[in-house]
Amino acid sequence: MSTSTGTVQDLNVYSALQHLDSLLRHHDHPHQRPQSPLSYFRRIGMPENARLTYRPQPRVFSNNYADESFSYFVGDVRSGSMGNPDIIQPINGDPDILEPLQRHCNQFRTDGTHFLTHLDVVASLPNSVLPDDVQKSVSVLDMVSFYRYRANHFAERETTIPLRLRNCCRFAFVQRLAFYQCRRRGLSFQHTTEKIEAARAQFDAPAGWNVKEVLTTILADIQIELNAVVARFNEAVQLESVGGHIPVTTVTTALPATYPSTDCIVCRFPLSAPAVLTIPCKHAYCSECLESWIHSCQPNSHTCPYCRTELFPRPIYRRTVQSVNYQDEIRRLEYHAETARNTMSSVEWFEEEVELQRQWSLAVEEAGNAGNV
Secondary structure, eight states: OOOSSOOHHHHHHHHHHHHHHHGGGGOOOSSBOOSTTHHHHHHTTOOTTOGGGBOSSSOOOSSSOOOHHHHHHHHHHHHHTTTOTTTHHHHHHOHHHHHHHHHHHHHHHHSSOOHHHHHHHHHHSOGGGOOHHHHHHHHHHHHHHHHHHHHOSOOTTOOSHHHHHHHHHHHHHHHHHHHHHHHHHTOOHHHHHHHHHHHHHHHTOOTTOOHHHHHHHHHHHHHHHHHHHHHHHHHHEEEEETTOOOOGGGSEEEOOTTSOOOBOTTTOSBOOSSEEEETTTOOEEEHHHHHHHHTSOOTTTTBOTTTOOBSSOOOOEEEEEOSOOHHHHHHHHHHHHHHHHHHHHHHHHHHHHHHHHHHHHHHHHHHHHTTOO
């Protein structure tokens, strides 16, 4: 991993961070980091029970490197600005925000360190030893924090799915950003909880508003709307024969004058001229009735309505939908469902992050009570 400063100190610290995070894949303690490499950080100024001594995020997947926390952070930054004309342009169009986030996405996939590890380093080590890449992570957090205030409010009277979803995305964004700002400062669990609650209060959601309950309701409503759109789509679908219609005269002969008086099998009325007989099975129909049947593009409309004898090879049909592009409606609802599921995952992951912070704070408290702090 190269840095812009290129100093030996930077390279040593960053190499130690890479080693520290790489050990998490094989370390089964649910909260703490492996202790052996932490002595290096204590020698350069890390307190005994600093946040860096604990796991940076709830889980580290053993098969491949995954900085889940940073992925959720990026997702919350993007979706937290959804639908807000005041911040769509800065968040989604300003390279000062989007490009650093994307660079960090690529970096954290390859270099073996976690974004939250960087924040813990800032909280745990002297500024004089901070690697350049750690400082870049803090810069990204600072830039995102600058735009937070434009998204930090609850929009009332929002009843449509996109607008309700926007509230949830903003809430996830606001609380995660508040938590990461506390993490950067190394605040205790109590102080962190207070800061998160203050951010939620500034969001000004109604009393009793619960983001997970709202997201669950939104997903149920999306499924109801999706089912309705699919039903309308199926009702509106029309089939047409790719090769054109088969003339009724090719599968029938004129009804003989000596044919006994009978009713049309389709309309159930006495045969009207011109009446016809199907060639293969000799069943009688009004010519118009049989023509309507074989041109109806139904699954069995190439067969005799009475006995299902094949009158001609089954045509190739294509579907047509008039006036409304139902696929666009379906894609729109599927996009909202994906956003809701991602936001729900982010909120649930955030709860695990906060719990991990609580475990660290408890450990610090217990160590202090034992006289070790």
